[in-house]
Amino acid sequence: MKQPKSAMKQPKSAKPGKQRKFRAKAPLHLKKRFLKVHISKELKQKLGIQKRTLVVNKGDTIRFISGSNKGKTGKVSEVDYNKVKIYVDGITKTNVKGQEKNVSVEPSNVELIDVNITDYRKSIMKSIMK
Numbered sequence: 001m002k003q004p005k006s007a008m009k010q011p012k013s014a015k016p017g018k019q020r021k022f023r024a025k026a027p028l029h030l031k032k033r034f035l036k037v038h039i040s041k042e043l044k045q046k047l048g049i050q051k052r053t054l055v056v057n058k059g060d061t062i063r064f065i066s067g068s069n070k071g072k073t074g075k076v077s078e079v080d081y082n083k084v085k086i087y088v089d090g091i092t093k094t095n096v097k098g099q100e101k102n103v104s105v106e107p108s109n110v111e112l113i114d115v116n117i118t119d120y121r122k123s124i125m126k127s128i129m130k
Contacts, residue, residue, distance in 0.1 A: 039112045040113045056086055057121070060116050062076060062086070075088065088105055
């Protein structure tokens, strides 16, 4: 059975331009998948799950694993689904006017070290428990 054209899938093309176009024009329900973050080994053992990644949410605690902030930890203050970026408390820079602005972070540069467990997340975790 063929899928309708409206169902967006990851493109099979190896062309970088097509990959970038797909990520830029993807609908929000697919952009949410791009916000998956690796789970630290300690958290995997604590929660008893085998999954490698979880979607990051506001209130989660993360650790930077690359970049100029490597090793720092912080709490997620905002998650931007349109831009596929994470904003962390305490990671700011001063703009030209002298105001403190939160710096956007790529999800690939961080790992989860503690999660904000909600009812929805509990239901997800039940399905992925060992």
